[in-house]
Amino acid sequence: MESITPILEFKKTCVSYTKQTMAVKYVSAAIEKNTITAIMGPSGCGKSTLLRAVNLMHNLYPNIRVDGEILLNGENIFSMAPIDVRARVGMVFQRPTPFPTMSIYDNVLSGFSLNGIRLSKSEKDLIVERCLKNVALWDEVKDVLNKKGTFLSGGQQQRLCIARALAMKPDVLLMDEPTSALDPIATKHIEELLLELQKEVTILIVTHNMGQAMRISSHSMFMYLGELIEYGDTKNLFSTPRDERTKAYLTGKIG
Amino acid sequence: MYSKTKHRLIKDKAILWGICILATLTAVPLFAILGEVFINGYVQLSWSFFTEPTPTAYKTMQAIENGERIPGGIANGIIGTILILNMAMIVAIPIGILCGIFLSENSKNRFAKIISYLTDLLQGTPSVIVGIVTYIWIVVPMKGYSAIAGSIALFIMMLPLIIRSTEETLKILPTSLKEAGLALGGNRVRVMLKVQLPAAFGGVFTGILLAISRVIGETAPLMFTALGCSFIRWSINKPISAVPLLIWEFFNDPYLQDMIWGASLFLLLFVLTLNVLSKYLKRKWNQ
Amino acid sequence: MNDKIYKIILFIATLVIPIICGGILYALVTDAYEAFEYFGFFKFLTSSEWRYTEGAEQYGALPFILGTLLTTFLALLFCIPFSLPVALFVGEYFKDTKIANFLSTVTDLLAGIPSIIYGLWGFYTLRPIIMSLNISPQGSGILTASLVLAIMIVPYAASLSAEFIKMVPNDLKESAYSLGATKYEVIKKIVFPVAGSGIFSSYVLAIGRALGETMTVTMLIGNTNNIPNSITSTGNSMASIIANQFGEADDLKLSSLIAIGLILFIITAIINMIGKIMIKHARIS
Numbered sequence: 001m002e003s004i005t006p007i008l009e010f011k012k013t014c015v016s017y018t019k020q021t022m023a024v025k026y027v028s029a030a031i032e033k034n035t036i037t038a039i040m041g042p043s044g045c046g047k048s049t050l051l052r053a054v055n056l057m058h059n060l061y062p063n064i065r066v067d068g069e070i071l072l073n074g075e076n077i078f079s080m081a082p083i084d085v086r087a088r089v090g091m092v093f094q095r096p097t098p099f100p101t102m103s104i105y106d107n108v109l110s111g112f113s114l115n116g117i118r119l120s121k122s123e124k125d126l127i128v129e130r131c132l133k134n135v136a137l138w139d140e141v142k143d144v145l146n147k148k149g150t151f152l153s154g155g156q157q158q159r160l161c162i163a164r165a166l167a168m169k170p171d172v173l174l175m176d177e178p179t180s181a182l183d184p185i186a187t188k189h190i191e192e193l194l195l196e197l198q199k200e201v202t203i204l205i206v207t208h209n210m211g212q213a214m215r216i217s218s219h220s221m222f223m224y225l226g227e228l229i230e231y232g233d234t235k236n237l238f239s240t241p242r243d244e245r246t247k248a249y250l251t252g253k254i255g
Numbered sequence: 256m257y258s259k260t261k262h263r264l265i266k267d268k269a270i271l272w273g274i275c276i277l278a279t280l281t282a283v284p285l286f287a288i289l290g291e292v293f294i295n296g297y298v299q300l301s302w303s304f305f306t307e308p309t310p311t312a313y314k315t316m317q318a319i320e321n322g323e324r325i326p327g328g329i330a331n332g333i334i335g336t337i338l339i340l341n342m343a344m345i346v347a348i349p350i351g352i353l354c355g356i357f358l359s360e361n362s363k364n365r366f367a368k369i370i371s372y373l374t375d376l377l378q379g380t381p382s383v384i385v386g387i388v389t390y391i392w393i394v395v396p397m398k399g400y401s402a403i404a405g406s407i408a409l410f411i412m413m414l415p416l417i418i419r420s421t422e423e424t425l426k427i428l429p430t431s432l433k434e435a436g437l438a439l440g441g442n443r444v445r446v447m448l449k450v451q452l453p454a455a456f457g458g459v460f461t462g463i464l465l466a467i468s469r470v471i472g473e474t475a476p477l478m479f480t481a482l483g484c485s486f487i488r489w490s491i492n493k494p495i496s497a498v499p500l501l502i503w504e505f506f507n508d509p510y511l512q513d514m515i516w517g518a519s520l521f522l523l524l525f526v527l528t529l530n531v532l533s534k535y536l537k538r539k540w541n542q
Numbered sequence: 543m544n545d546k547i548y549k550i551i552l553f554i555a556t557l558v559i560p561i562i563c564g565g566i567l568y569a570l571v572t573d574a575y576e577a578f579e580y581f582g583f584f585k586f587l588t589s590s591e592w593r594y595t596e597g598a599e600q601y602g603a604l605p606f607i608l609g610t611l612l613t614t615f616l617a618l619l620f621c622i623p624f625s626l627p628v629a630l631f632v633g634e635y636f637k638d639t640k641i642a643n644f645l646s647t648v649t650d651l652l653a654g655i656p657s658i659i660y661g662l663w664g665f666y667t668l669r670p671i672i673m674s675l676n677i678s679p680q681g682s683g684i685l686t687a688s689l690v691l692a693i694m695i696v697p698y699a700a701s702l703s704a705e706f707i708k709m710v711p712n713d714l715k716e717s718a719y720s721l722g723a724t725k726y727e728v729i730k731k732i733v734f735p736v737a738g739s740g741i742f743s744s745y746v747l748a749i750g751r752a753l754g755e756t757m758t759v760t761m762l763i764g765n766t767n768n769i770p771n772s773i774t775s776t777g778n779s780m781a782s783i784i785a786n787q788f789g790e791a792d793d794l795k796l797s798s799l800i801a802i803g804l805i806l807f808i809i810t811a812i813i814n815m816i817g818k819i820m821i822k823h824a825r826i827s
Contacts, residue, residue: 055720057716057719057720060716060719081260081264083260083263083264083722083723083724084260084722085722086719086720086721086722086723087721087722088722089720090720090721091716091717091720093713093716093717093720094713095713097711097713097714097716097717099714099717099718099732099735099736100714100736101732101735101736101738102735110718110721110731111721111722113731114718114721114722114723114727114728114731114732115263115721115722115723115727116263116727161717164717164721165720165721168721168722174720263724263727264724266724266726267724267725267726267727270725270726271635271725271726273627274627274630274631274635275627275631275635277623277624277627277628278624278627278628278630278631278632278645280624281624281625281627281628281645281648281649281652281696281700282645282648282649284652284663284693285648285651285652285655287663287667288655288659288660288663291663291666291667292659292662292663349555350555350558353551353552353555353556354552354555354556354558354559356552357552357553357555357556358556360552367556369560370556370559370560372815372818373559373560373563374559375814375815375818376563376811376814376815377559377562377563379750379751379754379810379811379814380566380754380807380810380811381753381754381755381756381781381806381807381810382754382756383754383756383781383784383785383803383806384566384570384754384803384806384807385566386788387569387570387784387788387799387800387803388565388566388569388570390788391569391570391573391800392565392569411562414558414559414562418559442544442545442548443545443548444544444545444548447548468654469654471656472655472656472657472658472659473656474656474657474658474756474757475756475757475781475785478785478788478789479788479789499656499658502658502659502662503658503757506658506661506662506665506761515662519658519659519662522656522659523655523656523659526654526655526656527651527654527655529654530650530651530654531647531651534647534650
């Protein structure tokens, strides 16, 4: 384990909204390449905040402060240009957010158009087909690529958003409770998809659903009151939690 | 493959600066206007400016020949404005509130939708047209300009403003408020008078203040209705002056140019105070 | 008092609105009729003569219609480069901050200044500047009127546009940022397309304001009854010719001025109606 450089590493990462209260306290952890890591914890424990810090989302809000380091392939993202970091780290949000004024086709390519990258028509077609196939949406939408993304069902929209993130070939894909707004069948589709995708991309997923964490993740983090309480192999964490608080959470006593 | 990060960041910064500069420039006219009116108007303000009517042509000429300050003030305009505005308010406030209640309670009914469109139409009607129409309606049949005609013109201008603010305030009240009142056995009149209107008081009141500040500076609709008058008068069926009308007169009279700024300062202070006050009260009552 | 009487009272009060609107249209149409009948409706619209020599009176609305359209169009043109930045400043860049609050208070106050005071400022401050820059010898004219008109409509366009810019969902913007876009790119590619119809409609309503603005234009446009041949030339708008000549007009001239009023009323009503309908659609979607 020591020999592989982690693709993502938290080093005493802190995030605070005000001077007094820290939402994330000194989190340190290393994420291996091509794994799915689930971040769990009761609401308000800082799991989303930690995830969003990896994409430098806090930079959009002037009163949020970060401390420590987050290393992406060994480079501290806090000292990089946010737009470069974000182009290499994809993100999928709780509610599906296809851009309402763009077609399905343009939605997949929105990462390029937003970054001002020009592509030829054949390049575009190739990317759209590859990404939509990646998220198992191609067969469903290949005849309606010019329709607005908002016409799709919730699950399809979320898969479109994943495709949009994958189009940029990110190193890491962040997912903030991506199935919480979806029905069970759509959730199952997304979970199967993530297991496929981990061959290509390292996934960090925030979830409040322990079943989901168990089904898809290889590693799990448990956070409580801003601290990373326990981090390890998902099976071990669920079967033999070392910390009392983890045990309490897993048995439903907190959360 | 990726276009230059640096180039994009510079462009982003440049746009931000451009927006800040242009937005700041937009604030310049306000301070330029305030500055001009204050500096020129301040020197003219005195007690007699508010208590005396506009000077006659003879007195003005005399003062100019002797190199003295032009005597007189804008008392006739102030009294006219108060008279016209009060008459307009007495009618516009109750009718406006009643219409606002009607629109808030029947928002889905077809008749109410037509009324809503017509209220928008009225609100967008240029003030000069309100002046013409009031002239045709009132001045022609009464065979003369009058304070009544002026107040009817201002009434037409105030009405849609009061209707909209009342309607909007009532609409954002929680429906539970009305339901709770009705559940206690009150009929709809009582619930409206005892529960809904008191809860909406802040919004309705600030709406009225804003409506006053909008119409008090109106000149065009008064030119063809109240006409103007150079002495203090209290009758409502004769021509009467108003502060904006006086500014217009001073503007057109080469001998009275000096008095423009005092009258403007008075009007501007009044309008902006009402504006700031209504904004402050709105924020305070919203908390 | 029971519910029935309450409803009847509300209904009767509400009838005031259709009565006033109907009354405005009726009064304008009946009093404009004489001019339309004498000159012919189409001829009145297209004639550029405005002559009051007894016996050979000739009145046409064309110079004033063109004067109005030109001042409004120019005002819109001058207004956009300022109102759009203000809208972005208040609705996006510095959303919900004290400085944004200050700027929107400033624009609110600008909206509150009576138009006659704008006219004074234009006449005594802006006109000398125009003269000293040798843009036009007399200082007043279409350009001067449009510049002040632009300042007057900036608050309306800016505050409404800001409202629509604020309504763009935050998660949509975050999604765009998460793909690596800069703020400018997010605004250009996401905020403008999503808020576009709302922003557009706020400019339509601003046009509606500018069309009927009377005192400022009357004081600055130069009041000549010709078709303006350049943006620095003098002219008259529909509102300003009425303000200038209504007082001493009678008979045919009065009817002609009222006919111009009717045209102005109809144009503003159409523009405002379009704007309001667009705003309603933009708010729903």
